[in-house]
Amino acid sequence: MSQSNQQDEHSGPRIVVEQDGPYHVPGNVPLVRKVQVVSEYGEPLTWRTEGRIETNGDYLLCRCGKSAEKPFCDMTHLTESFDGTETADTDTTAERQKVFVGTGIVVKRDYTICCESGFCGTRSTTVEKMVADTADTAVRSNVIAMIERCPSGSFTYAVAADEPDIEPDLPQQIAATVEITSDGPIDGPLWVTGNIPIERADGQPFETRNRVTLCCCGRSNNKPLCDGTHRFPADE
Structure with missing residues (x-):
């Protein structure tokens, strides 16, 4: 592969997981905030977009959960001894x-x-x-x-066993989500849509999918993917 082709391959939207650090997001990926809409019984019904979050086109998103500037990284992971070891499968x-x-x-x-x-x-x-x-x-x-x-x-x-999956038509973007619980709103995962490539810290790619949720609380047992751990109190 020529050098120009290699540059083209890495010039588009993507997410790179930094070793024990943040998500590096090059390629001008839009960043928005989404909040769950729930029923009177607390059942999630849909998502409400609450506006775009301004970025400089190439940005870092918090992965350790301790940043004072969420969803952005403020380098707190350097002082918190964050273990961001990736354990999620890279198969399909x-x-x-x-x-x-x-x-x-x-x-x-x-x-x-x-x-x-x-x-x-x-x-x-x-x-x-x-x-x-x-x-x-x-x-x-x-x-x-x-x-x-x-x-x-x-x-x-x-629609049938021999037919391909049908996926919703979603934009290429990342959403910092807020989930509504019985105890009030909490920070949810980073919701990645639109088949944005995601790359491990060692350069190995994850399967590219239309809908992906990334951990941003620092506690998932399936990093970098969210496993719902953020919905439970952290052990002090």
């Missing part, structure tokens, strides 16, 4: 998915990348349980809507 989600076959829909789930955002269930049911009732097109439509709101891409779907 297709290798890990469990498949649920319904009527007119095939639901797939990779449990290893779930971020516990809660869009896949209500107080009375879950997507997995609803699959059995998808002969009812209203149920099927609701299952599709719930899957498409899953920020991590843990849930995907196709």
Whole structure:
């Protein structure tokens, strides 16, 4: 590969995980803030965009969870002895998915990348349980809507086993999310959309996906991916 081709390959939007440090985001990736909209019962329903966050085109996002300038990195990780060791698999989600076959829909789930955002269930049911009732097109439509709101891409779907997955049309951007819990709003993961390449600190790429949630609390056991640990109190 020529030097010019190598430069072109690395000039577009991407996210590079720095060793025990922040996410380096070159390529003018838009950064926004999104807040969960929940029902009167606390069930996540959708996302509300609360504006764009100004950047300089090439920026660093906090990964340790201790920055005073979130979502940006302020180098606090250097004084907090942050261990950002990456343990998430770099194979494909297709290798890990469990498949649920319904009527007119095939639901797939990779449990290893779930971020516990809660869009896949209500107080009375879950997507997995609803699959059995998808002969009812209203149920099927609701299952599709719930899957498409899953920020991590843990849930995907196709209309038949031999058909490709259908993905929501999402922009290339990163969202600093806020989740609504019974104890009030909390910082959620960084939600990456639009098939932005993500690269490990050692240069190895992760599977490029339309929906990815990255840990920004510093406590995930599946770094750099979010595993929902931020929803539980930190051990002091």
